[in-house]
Amino acid sequence: MKRTYKKSMLPVEKIRKYLEPGPIVLVSSFHKGRNNIMTMGWHTVMEFSPSLIGCMITAANHSFEMIRQSGECVINIPTADMVETVIGIGNTTGAKTDKFKKFGLTAEAAKTVKAPLIKECYANIECRVADRRMLDKYNFFILEVTAAQTATYPKYPKTLHYRGEGIFMVSGKHLSFPELFKPQNL
Amino acid sequence: MKRTYKKSMLPVEKIRKYLEPGPIVLVSSFHKGRNNIMTMGWHTVMEFSPSLIGCMITAANHSFEMIRQSGECVINIPTADMVETVIGIGNTTGAKTDKFKKFGLTAEAAKTVKAPLIKECYANIECRVADRRMLDKYNFFILEVTAAQTATYPKYPKTLHYRGEGIFMVSGKHLSFPELFKPQNL
Numbered sequence: 001m002k003r004t005y006k007k008s009m010l011p012v013e014k015i016r017k018y019l020e021p022g023p024i025v026l027v028s029s030f031h032k033g034r035n036n037i038m039t040m041g042w043h044t045v046m047e048f049s050p051s052l053i054g055c056m057i058t059a060a061n062h063s064f065e066m067i068r069q070s071g072e073c074v075i076n077i078p079t080a081d082m083v084e085t086v087i088g089i090g091n092t093t094g095a096k097t098d099k100f101k102k103f104g105l106t107a108e109a110a111k112t113v114k115a116p117l118i119k120e121c122y123a124n125i126e127c128r129v130a131d132r133r134m135l136d137k138y139n140f141f142i143l144e145v146t147a148a149q150t151a152t153y154p155k156y157p158k159t160l161h162y163r164g165e166g167i168f169m170v171s172g173k174h175l176s177f178p179e180l181f182k183p184q185n186l
Numbered sequence: 187m188k189r190t191y192k193k194s195m196l197p198v199e200k201i202r203k204y205l206e207p208g209p210i211v212l213v214s215s216f217h218k219g220r221n222n223i224m225t226m227g228w229h230t231v232m233e234f235s236p237s238l239i240g241c242m243i244t245a246a247n248h249s250f251e252m253i254r255q256s257g258e259c260v261i262n263i264p265t266a267d268m269v270e271t272v273i274g275i276g277n278t279t280g281a282k283t284d285k286f287k288k289f290g291l292t293a294e295a296a297k298t299v300k301a302p303l304i305k306e307c308y309a310n311i312e313c314r315v316a317d318r319r320m321l322d323k324y325n326f327f328i329l330e331v332t333a334a335q336t337a338t339y340p341k342y343p344k345t346l347h348y349r350g351e352g353i354f355m356v357s358g359k360h361l362s363f364p365e366l367f368k369p370q371n372l
Contacts, residue, residue, distance in 0.1 A: 014350075020227050021347035021355045022208010041206050044230035046242050046324055054240060054326070056232050080361070087366045134320065138232055138328070140240070156355065161207035161347075163360075164200075166367050169207045169342065172358025174349075175266070180273045181352050 003081060004106075004119055005151035012051035012145040018077055018123050019053065020045050021171065023159035024086055026076040027057070028107070030115040031066040035107055037099040037118065038063040039090030041162045043075070051145035052130065059139050062094040067141065071129045072113040075143075076121035080158040080170045087166075112146040122157040123150040189267060190292075190305055191337030198237035198331040204263055204309050205239065206231050207357065209345035210272060212262040213243070214293070216301045217252040221293055223285040223304065224249040225276030227348045229261070237331035238316065245325050248280040253327065257315045258299040261329075262307035266344040266356045273352075298332040308343040309336040 010017075019025075024041045043055035053075065057064045067073045078086050085103050092099060100107045100116075107116035110126045117124040131142035151157070161169040178186060196203075205211075210227045229241035239261065243250045253259045264272050271289050278285060286293045286302075293302035296312045303310040317328035337343070347355040364372060 017349045017351075020208065021349060022206065042230050042232065044228050044240065044242065046228065046326060052324075054230065056230065056240075083361055083363065084366065087363055091366070091368045091371055138238075140232060142324070156349075158358075160361075161357070163203045163207060163342075165203075165372050166362055166364030168361045168363075170358045170361060171347070172344075172356045175269055175346075175354045175356060176352055177269065177273055177354075178352030180270065180277070182277045185277055186351050 005122060006153070007149045008152050010148040010150045012148055013048045015051060015125055015145055015148050016045050016048070018150060018157070019043065019125070021159065022161050023077050024162045024168070026078055026086065026089060026118055026121060027063060028074045028076060028115050028118055029063050029066040029070060029072065031070040035098070035100055035116050036063050036066055036094035037089050037105070038094070039086050046142065050130070053127065053143045053145065054140060055143065056138065056140050064139065067129065068135065070114065072115045073127050073143070074110055074113065074115045074117050075125040075127060076118040077123040077157065077159060078121050080160055082120065083160055083168060086160060110147070124148065191308060192339070193335045194338050196309070196334040196336045198334055199234045201237060201311050201331055201334050202231050202234070204336060204343070205229065205311070207345065208347050209263050210348045210354070212264055212272065212275060212304055212307060213249060214260045214262060214302050214304055215249050215252040215256060215258065217256040221284070221286055221302050222249050222252055222280035223275050223291070224280070225272055232328065236316070239313065239329045239331065240326060241329065242324065242326050250325065253315065254321065256300065258301045259313050259329070260296055260299065260301045260303050261311040261313060262304040263309040263343065263345060264307050266346055268306065269346055269354060272346060296333070310334065
């Protein structure tokens with residue numbers, strides 16, 4: 001039985017809080033009646049408002065065409081207890097496999113896109129493809145966040161951060177220094 | 187007295203190991219006889235070979251024009267003991283201040299660019315601007331790594347990962363599961 005979370009909506013300009021530290025994420029998509037999930041590590045926040053995310057998805061991935069053609073996806077943030085699921089999803093092709101079924105995950109309806117949320121993840125960030133100009137040369141999607149929700153507890157998730165070679169860093173303790181910042185830079 | 191490291195060269199296609207987990211970085215630059223440093227959190231690996239990094243630098247930053255005009259920079263990875271320096275650099279403009287001097291950092295000559303390395307950082311990734319097509323709309327640089335070096339010890343740095351609002355996550359323990367990966371996916 002996998003862990004699930006009670007969640008609340010997060011303003012889209014606040015997704016930085018969970019995405020900027022660099023977690024590995026699970027990207028879910030929907031196209032022509034089928035769901036899929038992929039594991040992704042190459043992403044960055046690009047703007048607060050509109051809330052933009054840039055990410056590289058190898059064109060050989062089954063998810064690449066599903067996201068390109070549907071123009072939508074959900075970025076789901078898994079926690080460290082899901083490490084074997086994260087690896088399994090990253091080492092299975094969605095061309096022939098229903099990954100929700102294979103990995104015992106629950107597809108939930110999203111608020112703003114047809115791609116499903118992964119219920120077992122700490123946060124779910126719904127996105128539409130906002131700019132395709134970097135796709136041909138770099139397989140780089142620019143996504144606009146259309147809705148987001150995160151768990152209400154714990155305050156910070158134990159996230160996975162990939163180093164290559166099968167090794168993940170797990171997020172550690174937190175340091176808080178708001179008093180050292182100019183207010184506009186927080 | 188700040189910590190310094192003994193370093194060795196890192197093949198440019200291997201920078202993922204340190205950059206993909208999402209650390210906050212210090213970007214050093216050189217233009218018209220002056221050095222500068224900025225703090226940056228919005229970056230992603232984009233390709234192994236050529237070794238590409240994408241990053242967003244606000245155009246209002248003094249470093250933006252220095253990097254745009256010189257076509258070069260160095261991405262330096264600081265460790266958690268440098269947190270007050272990282273915040274200080276991010277809350278000071280380089281227009282009037284020599285940040286190396288102000289923050290007691292050592293500028294070292296790079297191998298392939300005129301921008302200086304920050305000696306006190308765990309890793310130094312030398313870059314040239316490879317693609318400017320995303321600059322006007324998104325302030326997004328695509329950089330090609332031209333050389334990289336990292337500390338030989340410790341194996342993994344204690345890095346800082348920014349969450350906004352003055353709060354940093356510090357990298358924690360490591361999990362290793364190479365046996366669960368297909369060899370080509372490691």
